[in-house]
Amino acid sequence: MTKMIGKAGALIALVLAQPLLAQTVATPVVDTEGGQVQGVEQGGIDAFLGIRYAAPPIGALRFMPPEKPERWEGVADATGYGAPCMQLYSASGPNASEMTRQIQTIFPTSTEAKIDNEDCLFLNVWTPEAGDGGKRPVMVWFHGGGYSYGSGGWPAYNGRNLAEKGDVVVVTVNHRLNAFGYLNLARKFGEDYAASGNVGNLDLVRSLEWVRDNIAAFGGDPDNVTIMGESGGGSKVSHLMAMPSADGLFDKAVIQSGPGVYSGKPDEAADYADRILAEAGVETLEDLSALRSEELVDAVRLATPAESAMGRGPQFGPIADGTIIPRDPFLPAAPEQSRDIPVLIGYNKDEMTLFLAAQPWFGRLTDGTLQAMTSAMGPEAIGAVEAYRAMYPDYSPTHLAAIAMGTRFARGTYLLADQQSRTASAPVYVYRLTWETPIGGGMLRSPHTLDIPLMFDNAAESAVFVGTGDDAKTMADMMSDAWIAFAKTGTPSSELLPEWEPYTTADRMVMELDVEPRLVSDPEKVIRELPRPEQ
The missing domain is CATH 3.40.50.1820 (Alpha/Beta hydrolase fold, catalytic domain)
Incomplete structure (x- = not known):
């Protein structure tokens, strides 16, 4: 009262x-x-x-x-x-x-x-x-x-x-x-x-x-x-x-x-x-x-x-x-003060489409223009395009260009996870969001920021970005579950996910977040091992 x-x-x-x-x-x-x-x-x-x-x-x-x-x-x-x-x-x-x-x-x-x-x-x-x-x-x-x-x-x-x-x-x-x-x-x-x-x-x-x-x-x-x-x-x-x-x-x-x-x-x-x-x-x-x-x-x-x-x-x-x-x-090593901090880290499969979708060339590249673009960008871009072409044979030249331009997200994630897991007493968990938003006919695939309305459980409020179907709700249920569990216990988990094993440099286990999620080992090994340009 x-x-x-x-x-x-x-x-x-x-x-x-x-x-x-x-x-x-x-x-x-x-x-x-x-x-x-x-x-x-x-x-x-x-x-x-x-x-x-x-x-x-x-x-x-x-x-x-x-x-x-x-x-x-x-x-x-x-x-x-x-x-x-x-x-x-x-x-x-x-x-x-x-x-x-x-x-x-x-x-x-x-x-x-x-x-x-x-x-x-x-x-x-x-x-x-x-x-x-x-x-x-x-x-x-x-x-x-x-x-x-x-x-x-x-x-x-x-x-x-x-x-x-x-x-x-x-x-x-x-x-x-x-x-x-x-x-x-x-x-x-x-x-x-x-x-x-x-x-x-x-x-x-x-x-x-x-x-x-x-x-x-x-x-x-x-x-x-x-x-x-x-x-x-x-x-x-x-x-x-x-x-x-x-x-x-x-x-x-x-x-x-x-x-x-x-x-x-x-x-x-x-x-x-x-x-x-x-x-x-x-x-x-x-x-x-x-x-x-x-x-x-x-x-x-x-x-x-x-x-x-x-x-x-x-x-x-x-x-x-x-x-x-x-x-x-995180160079030359992970920070000693955070060795006891559990870390959840990850990225989205097609980060750069969000930034590139408004470019006049988006959706219009041919194999020839893709080759010219990547040649101008240097050996790293050429290697990334070839690696992704093998991984995603259905990708258009536009989407190959976009995913290759986003390798810094994947490579930085694995570098940080490697450094932290080598010395930390607390676990590291790595994810890769592969679910694709249906908006715009699916042209963005898995873009930068797509994870945010899902882990915040704001899918319904963010339908302009994630769509209105059942899949968006499933992804929001799954990811918000995992983020909440991590905040409570230091381990991300959900009834919608398989058991999430920690990441180590020995096996590099990564949770691919999709309607049918799966735990995989080192899913972008070729990208991770591309020669790294000097900082």
């Missing part, structure tokens, strides 16, 4: 403050280190959106490590997402198709640019019941978009279904991106800016400290935290495994289509920063302080070659500075 009265009182306050939410039900008020917050129920799950986990990184805190937020007065509104960081990418363009625009409804990269802000250090929490004293596993998600765009508020990342299905607490996080999170100013402005090239990753550490100190009030167990991420988010997870400041803040790691084996190099990052500052007309600290966020974004665009979007040029991301990130995360 007390809980019902409390919720009724909270609802009255919420409705008075926000008339448009009159049909909603408020959550209990939860006290955090920053102050009290109140969210809104989503289908019986308590959702707290836009909770501030660090002080605004503006003014004197711009380019500086994150700090705890000052405690606020009253009850903070946690019914809407916080702003994403300033964005550097727009998915719309002259070659955008109706299908890619539809997919943007669950990965709204263009929309983020309309609401982005430097004041972006917010997180979101979904829990079956806040304040009930529960000790549920906590699943913390770090968004994709490389290190340049994205947020934890994308619809595909909504944690409601996962929280309900698994009786877990789900957290998604915004953090500083691109020049706001990874601009190496140490060489130009000295020791005070020593951390500037890595503050975006330090934001992630701060979010995990917030989880450690506050998640119990939301019904979560701070001693059972799994960090997860896809694409750039997978790289963020990989780097957190090697950051001394993150040691002890999580218990398991999930890396999806984003193995972070290498870090950026400080000198290269400093050169890139110098070009950006030159475009912005920044010479002094006074100039830097006066620089508006929009001017910095414009300067980045002017200083960045167009081909950088495909990985052939300067990139934003964490740097191995010897302190915050001591070295490349």
Whole structure:
């Protein structure tokens, strides 16, 4: 009865403050280190959106490590997402198709640019019941978009279904991106800016400290935290495994289509920063302080070659500075601090179709144009095309080109898994998503990000991407089962899967995720063993 009265009182306050939410039900008020917050129920799950986990990184805190937020007065509104960081990418363009625009409804990269802000250090929490004293596993998600765009508020990342299905607490996080999170100013402005090239990753550490100190009030167990991420988010997870400041803040790691084996190099990052500052007309600290966020974004665009979007040029991301990130995360070996962390890692069969589908040549390649394209790309591409032609004789030249362009996902996954399994005391589990989405007549096959709505159990909400058939539901049931089981026990399992054996360099067992899943040994051995270009 007390809980019902409390919720009724909270609802009255919420409705008075926000008339448009009159049909909603408020959550209990939860006290955090920053102050009290109140969210809104989503289908019986308590959702707290836009909770501030660090002080605004503006003014004197711009380019500086994150700090705890000052405690606020009253009850903070946690019914809407916080702003994403300033964005550097727009998915719309002259070659955008109706299908890619539809997919943007669950990965709204263009929309983020309309609401982005430097004041972006917010997180979101979904829990079956806040304040009930529960000790549920906590699943913390770090968004994709490389290190340049994205947020934890994308619809595909909504944690409601996962929280309900698994009786877990789900957290998604915004953090500083691109020049706001990874601009190496140490060489130009000295020791005070020593951390500037890595503050975006330090934001992630701060979010995990917030989880450690506050998640119990939301019904979560701070001693059972799994960090997860896809694409750039997978790289963020990989780097957190090697950051001394993150040691002890999580218990398991999930890396999806984003193995972070290498870090950026400080000198290269400093050169890139110098070009950006030159475009912005920044010479002094006074100039830097006066620089508006929009001017910095414009300067980045002017200083960045167009081909950088495909990985052939300067990139934003964490740097191995010897302190915050001591070295490349998984070279020459896996990080010693994470030897006891169970790892679930994998990739999708046709990663690059999502990026290439809007290209004018997609679906139009002939064997001759494929040969010309791969010859221009070099021996690795030629070897990959021939290997995939043998594996998939029904693939068109377009799909052979696309799958060959995505070998870095497969090869990086196996390299990281090899390194971790060689020294870790905890198991490594590897998957390969081979189920193909039927949308667009099946033209995307198993593209980048297809795993996200499946493991989040958001297939119905993501029908524009996964289709509406029974197969999509089966895949979502299977993958969300496995991810929840991994968060709870450190072993991915589901009644829909065969027994999932750990990966070792002796047998390299990989779970191929399809409507009829199977455990196979070293399914892309030829690709894994292609000569690796020097980094």
